[in-house]
Amino acid sequence: MLFTFINSLTLGMAVFLVAAGLTLIFGIMRILNFAHGAFFMLGAYLTSTLIGDMPGSIWVLIGASMLSGLVVGVLGLVVQHFVLSKLEDVDEHFMLIATYAVMLLCVGAIKMTWGLEFHSVDPPPGLDLGVVIFGTFVPSFSLFIIGAGVAVFLVLDHVIHCSWSGKLAVAIARDGWMSNLMGVNGPLGVRMVVGASFALAGLAGGLLLPNQTLSPALGDTFLLMAFITIVIGGLGNIRGAFIAAIILAVIDGLNILFLPGFPGVLIYVGMVTCLLLWPNGILGESRL
Amino acid sequence: MSIIELDRITKSYGPIEVLHGIDARVDEGEVFAIIGPNGAGKTTLFKVMTGESLANAGTVRFDGQDVTRMPPHLRIRAGMGRTFQVARVFNPLTALDNVVTAIEARKRAQGRTDHAWWAIRPSAPTRDEAMGLLEGVTLAGKAKMQAADLSHGDRKRLELAVTLAGRPRVLMMDEPTAGMSPVDREQVSHLIRRVMKPETEGGLSAPGQKLTVIMTEHDMSVIFGLASRIMVMNQGKRIALGPVEDIRNDPHVREVYLGKEDQHEELDA
Amino acid sequence: MSSSLAERDSRRKPALTRPGINNTLIALATLTLLAMPFLTNSGLLYLVGTTLVLGVYSVGWNLLFSWAGLASFGSGGLFAIGAYVSAAAIRAGYDQFFLLIVLAGAGAGALVAMLVGLVALRRTTGIFFAILTLSLSELLRHTLMHTRSLGSEDGLSNITRPVLSLGVVEIDLTSGPTYYWFICVSAAVILGLCWWLTHGPFGRRLLAVRHDIERAGFIGIDVHRSRLAALVISGAVAGCAGAIYAPWAQIVTPELSGMVRSTQPILFTLLGGLQSFWGPMIGAFVFMVIEYATRTLVGIQEIITGAILLAVILAFRAGIAGSWNALIDRLTERRADK
Ligand SMILES: Nc1ncnc2c1ncn2[C@@H]1O[C@H](COP(=O)(O)OP(=O)(O)OP(=O)(O)O)[C@@H](O)[C@H]1O
Numbered sequence: 075m076l077f078t079f080i081n082s083l084t085l086g087m088a089v090f091l092v093a094a095g096l097t098l099i100f101g102i103m104r105i106l107n108f109a110h111g112a113f114f115m116l117g118a119y120l121t122s123t124l125i126g127d128m129p130g131s132i133w134v135l136i137g138a139s140m141l142s143g144l145v146v147g148v149l150g151l152v153v154q155h156f157v158l159s160k161l162e163d164v165d166e167h168f169m170l171i172a173t174y175a176v177m178l179l180c181v182g183a184i185k186m187t188w189g190l191e192f193h194s195v196d197p198p199p200g201l202d203l204g205v206v207i208f209g210t211f212v213p214s215f216s217l218f219i220i221g222a223g224v225a226v227f228l229v230l231d232h233v234i235h236c237s238w239s240g241k242l243a244v245a246i247a248r249d250g251w252m253s254n255l256m257g258v259n260g261p262l263g264v265r266m267v268v269g270a271s272f273a274l275a276g277l278a279g280g281l282l283l284p285n286q287t288l289s290p291a292l293g294d295t296f297l298l299m300a301f302i303t304i305v306i307g308g309l310g311n312i313r314g315a316f317i318a319a320i321i322l323a324v325i326d327g328l329n330i331l332f333l334p335g336f337p338g339v340l341i342y343v344g345m346v347t348c349l350l351l352w353p354n355g356i357l358g359e360s361r362l
Numbered sequence: 363m364s365i366i367e368l369d370r371i372t373k374s375y376g377p378i379e380v381l382h383g384i385d386a387r388v389d390e391g392e393v394f395a396i397i398g399p400n401g402a403g404k405t406t407l408f409k410v411m412t413g414e415s416l417a418n419a420g421t422v423r424f425d426g427q428d429v430t431r432m433p434p435h436l437r438i439r440a441g442m443g444r445t446f447q448v449a450r451v452f453n454p455l456t457a458l459d460n461v462v463t464a465i466e467a468r469k470r471a472q473g474r475t476d477h478a479w480w481a482i483r484p485s486a487p488t489r490d491e492a493m494g495l496l497e498g499v500t501l502a503g504k505a506k507m508q509a510a511d512l513s514h515g516d517r518k519r520l521e522l523a524v525t526l527a528g529r530p531r532v533l534m535m536d537e538p539t540a541g542m543s544p545v546d547r548e549q550v551s552h553l554i555r556r557v558m559k560p561e562t563e564g565g566l567s568a569p570g571q572k573l574t575v576i577m578t579e580h581d582m583s584v585i586f587g588l589a590s591r592i593m594v595m596n597q598g599k600r601i602a603l604g605p606v607e608d609i610r611n612d613p614h615v616r617e618v619y620l621g622k623e624d625q626h627e628e629l630d631a
Numbered sequence: 632m633s634s635s636l637a638e639r640d641s642r643r644k645p646a647l648t649r650p651g652i653n654n655t656l657i658a659l660a661t662l663t664l665l666a667m668p669f670l671t672n673s674g675l676l677y678l679v680g681t682t683l684v685l686g687v688y689s690v691g692w693n694l695l696f697s698w699a700g701l702a703s704f705g706s707g708g709l710f711a712i713g714a715y716v717s718a719a720a721i722r723a724g725y726d727q728f729f730l731l732i733v734l735a736g737a738g739a740g741a742l743v744a745m746l747v748g749l750v751a752l753r754r755t756t757g758i759f760f761a762i763l764t765l766s767l768s769e770l771l772r773h774t775l776m777h778t779r780s781l782g783s784e785d786g787l788s789n790i791t792r793p794v795l796s797l798g799v800v801e802i803d804l805t806s807g808p809t810y811y812w813f814i815c816v817s818a819a820v821i822l823g824l825c826w827w828l829t830h831g832p833f834g835r836r837l838l839a840v841r842h843d844i845e846r847a848g849f850i851g852i853d854v855h856r857s858r859l860a861a862l863v864i865s866g867a868v869a870g871c872a873g874a875i876y877a878p879w880a881q882i883v884t885p886e887l888s889g890m891v892r893s894t895q896p897i898l899f900t901l902l903g904g905l906q907s908f909w910g911p912m913i914g915a916f917v918f919m920v921i922e923y924a925t926r927t928l929v930g931i932q933e934i935i936t937g938a939i940l941l942a943v944i945l946a947f948r949a950g951i952a953g954s955w956n957a958l959i960d961r962l963t964e965r966r967a968d969k
């Protein structure tokens with residue numbers, strides 16, 4: 075049972091890694107980014123190209139992930155410049171569909187570059203074994219992902235709520251007009267956050283690479299779960315997303331224990347219930 | 363007989379209370395004006411009366427019936443009509459269809475739909491009534507125009523026609539002349555006077571109907587030209603209520619407006 | 632300006648009017664579609680028939696979007712419900728009652744849409760409605776994937792095309808072309824119904840609700856009921872389309888409830904033209920051509936689709952139908968000016 079929950083928690087943190095960037099971009103631009111999953115996948119493919127099938131060590135994996143994150147972040151800036159910034163004043167549905175189009179472009183590019191075959195990558199040495207906790211075998215790669223999720227959460231939470239740039243971003247998200255008036259460069263702040271959001275997608279892709287089967291359909295699965303996470307947690311709310319990811323993990327664990335015939339079903343039930351009970355998410359919608 | 367009775371209406375936005383127990387009675391057939399400085403709570407009171415937002419405490423009675431918790435569309439069906447500070451009409455429809463839709467909604471609510479079930483076009487009586495209303499607000503020539511393409515003033519008049527199409531017994535107008543030139547203001551005042559008069563005398567009211575008007579307004583000349591009674595609000599409280607002359611001479615009211623010289627003069631005018 | 636337009640109109644009606652031109656085009660398109668079995672091979676015919684079904688389904692989605700202002704991301708679920716109802720009933724041997732089966736599919740779609748609407752429309756709007764519908768259709772997909780009696784992940788296959796029995800006559804729909812004509816006739820009926828609904832009093836009411844829901848309440852429209860009605864109708868169309876689709880494809884899988892199917896109507900509508908009745912149908916056929924032309928190129932298909940969508944959104948938001956109408960208006964006006 076503990077094993078089940080560790081597994082589910084791993085999934086939960088993996089989803090949080092994807093959801094973090096998603097909720098960030100919602101917080102500042104009020105958009106639901108359909109392209110996020112595709113850029114997550116791009117991060118994974120880039121990392122796999124960088125490190126091959128067998129990463130040399132844990133640091134190689136982390137380094138390569140960060141590099142991919144950087145590349146994807148730059149791509150995000152391109153998308154922001156040519157697409158998103160042009161659609162700020164029109165009906166929100168256009169924005170939604172525009173991100174869907176960007177997703178198609180990205181998936182198409184991935185298919186052209188890497189083909190349709192499935193790749194898989196092993197965990198680096200040091201993460202390929204496991205440890206025994208309370209008599210239960212726990213893969214160390216699971217611990218790595220859980221650790222990465224918590225670390226990303228702590229860093230983001232700190233940046234958003236304590237640092238200068240975070241406060242700047244929050245100010246813009248709250249009231250773009252006001253921050254312009256105060257001489258704060260709004261577009262620069264928005265660009266910063268959008269870049270960070272995409273970079274997070276790429277980073278998550280790299281970190282989650284080992285033990286995944288890499289195929290062009292990978293993005294969809296994670297995207298949907300991440301959507302659910304940020305909706306349950308409250309759109310744009312990073313703490314909400316973290317809590318929601320844990321709740322999802324628990325629900326998923328229960329699903330495996332009590333409803334093994336229908337994997338993944340309880341999550342949707344839970345999400346619909348949450349939405350009806352708290353239409354604005356558990357912690358409420360937040361402008362970052 | 364009072365058509366609208368407000369009984370100790372309290373309304374808060376979050377922790378801040380913006381209406382502190384307002385009492386008022388509006389008589390059938392009068393023009394009842396609500397005035398007060400910015401932020402006095404006039405629009406909020408309007409919203410509570412029409413159901414746009416709900417009071418925290420107190421009751422709203424319409425024609426003797428408690429409507430405090432009734433949703434807007436039912437209040438409209440019961441005989442209220444409302445225009446907005448910034449005119450709101452249906453952009454995707456033509457001017458004519460705007461009015462037609464309102465008439466059809468009224469007939470549906472009364473169970474008197476008169477077009478054949480398969481018909482796409484509005485029935486002849488509906489069409490005629492709609493054209494009549496558009497003529498009344500001098501928009502007949504633009505009936506086929508998309509509402510989105512109408513000018514600011516035309517939209518305001520169209521909104522009035524749409525609202526009248528519901529045959530309201532009480533017409534509520536939030537700042538009907540806001541942002542208008544003096545000429546346009548005069549025209550709107552004139553229109554409101556016509557709305558009050560029955561059709562037989564060249565007005566717009568359906569025969570046998572006794573229309574009541576409740577309005578908020580910043581322009582004192584419009585108020586003094588139209589209103590029979592005035593309620594003055596300040597900081598969420600009613601500070602005076604009475605016939606126009608009494609209000610003009612009320613020392614308390616003068617005090618509230620004292621800071622604003624121009625308005626003070628208007629009171630004297 | 633309007634009076635001068637009116638004058639011009641009364642003075643001399645231009646020989647070619649926009650409705651005239653467009654109706655001619657629709658008639659031509661209808662004839663071409665009816666003649667399709669003589670013009671193409673069975674592979675292409677299958678593609679055209681599928682597109683027709685998806686076009687109808689998208690028109691139903693657009694009824695909800697462009698008229699009631701609700702963007703559903705879960706219409707694929709309703710399509711899947713209709714398809715599974717039809718597939719299961721045919722496999723159970725009821726195929727001579729196929730017309731009833733199609734109605735049952737529509738009814739199932741309508742019923743589910745109503746249940747969703749009763750809960751969702753009271754509390755959630757906009758993005759939440761989008762996500763809620765998306766998750767519900769995913770829930771359905773996962774459930775179908777693990778329900779053994781409905782074929783789990785493989786779905787239901789070997790669905791035979793029915794022989795209709797209408798009391799005295801029997802109509803054999805087992806061959807490709809006859810079933811194709813059956814699709815044409817049903818499409819005409821459904822589209823006719825939708826056209827009628829959207830252009831009458833109900834359509835006017837919905838447009839009012841879409842543009843300003845609060846104001847609509849203030850002319851006495853029961854906005855909740857109007858939106859619910861639109862949702863139910865769009866659900867019925869989706870279910871119906873699904874029920875017709877099942878014997879045409881002869882296989883149904885849980886993927887029908889997936890995100891791809893659910894987002895299809897959005898793409899079709901956007902490309903074809905928002906706020907246009909025929910927009911989704913036009914979009915469906917244009918997409919069909921693009922997909923067919925790029926079918927062998929791995930990855931190119933997504934890139935072309937994505938690029939077209941982006942171009943539409945960034946450059947001509949009125950879509951094909953809107954741009955076409957604007958063009959015709961400009962041309963006819965110029966003629967009238969001379
Ligand atoms: N949605 C809201 N949330 C919070 N406070 C509000 C809201 N609407 C109004 N208020 C506050 O309630 C008070 C009364 O506002 P209201 O709009 O009713 O005033 P008003 O008399 O109509 O003013 P004006 O003459 O400017 O139209 C104001 O202090 C305003 O700031």
Ligand SMILES: [Mg+2]
Nearest residue numbers: 404405406447
């Ligand atoms: Mg006001």
